[in-house]
Amino acid sequence: MSKIVAGSAGGRALKVPKSGTRPTSSLVREALFSHLEHRDFIDECDVLDLFAGSGALALEALSRGACRALGVDNSEEAIRIMNTNARNTGLPLQAIKANVLTYVSQPGTDGPFDVIFLDPPYAFSDEQLAAVIKELPRHLKPDGLVVVERAKRNNEPVWPSQLHAERERTWGDTRVWTAQMGVEDVE
Known part of the structure; x- marks a missing residue:
């Protein structure tokens, strides 16, 4: 069972789509959001969750103080579940049904946005991910952050010149990379 880890909706259960998604584990969400909160990247921030699935990342951000969050997914089931999870948690997630590459193009x-999360499905290739990431700088605030979550076996994303890679962390079978807009050597 997936649930909101902390914040105003902490402990609330989340529904997840039956297939085609890879929900972010509570352990990974807790570690990721602790890092983001330490850097003041959640409170009063605007968040975009691409390949949102259940909307867990966007809802976690809202629960912890983000002022606005959008979840984008191309699955009807995911959109229904995001809307259900938003209602059940009382959080104002806006679910958008769209192909992610089309949306960011x-x-x-x-x-x-201050933060853009990407958690593509397993079958999403490195080339497809690079095409999406290439479009992200125009959707970020000047010091915005991109967070990419993939399976541990995947390669590091290809970052466009405006995004500066800063961190790579692995938890179990999950690897998370972050890159910041226009800032070099951020720790």
């Missing part, structure tokens, strides 16, 4: 898509 459009100029001015509901942004800019």
